Amino acid sequence: MAVNATAATAGHNATGTPLPAVDIGSSVLVTLGYLCLLLGVIFLAYWLLRRLGVQGMGVRSGNGAPRLLTRLMLGNRQSVAVVRYRDKDMVLGVTEERVTLLREFEADDAAEEAPADTGFARLLKRKTDEEGQG
Incomplete structure (x- = not known):
């Protein structure tokens, strides 16, 4: 029992197979990259909607509209x-x-x-x- 506990702390799981190494730096960079990409897509969609003059939801148009x-x-x-x-x-x-x-x-x-x-x-x-x- 003590052998399994020391194996888990040395980078192995309970069955003795090694755990994959996690590079926190690259994970953070990948997450920030996806966040920037998502924000860029949102900004581009907003800019296109403003540029094309798409009216908002529920806005009336025609002769009776203000x-x-x-x-x-x-x-x-x-x-x-x-x-x-x-x-x-x-x-x-x-x-x-x-x-x-x-x-x-x-x-x-x-x-x-x-x-x-x-x-x-x-x-x-x-x-x-x-x-x-x-």
């Missing part, structure tokens, strides 16, 4: 946004804590035909000019 027309960043987590929803253009103040309706306008089709680089200031000026005339 759509961001333009946005002006004011600070770290503060912005003013123009959103079109159900034939209304709404100017929203957006902070980390809440979203506040600042103004509401009737949607016009001219904004749809305008180029995408019209900018926030130009869109807001057009809306306020239309309100002053009407």
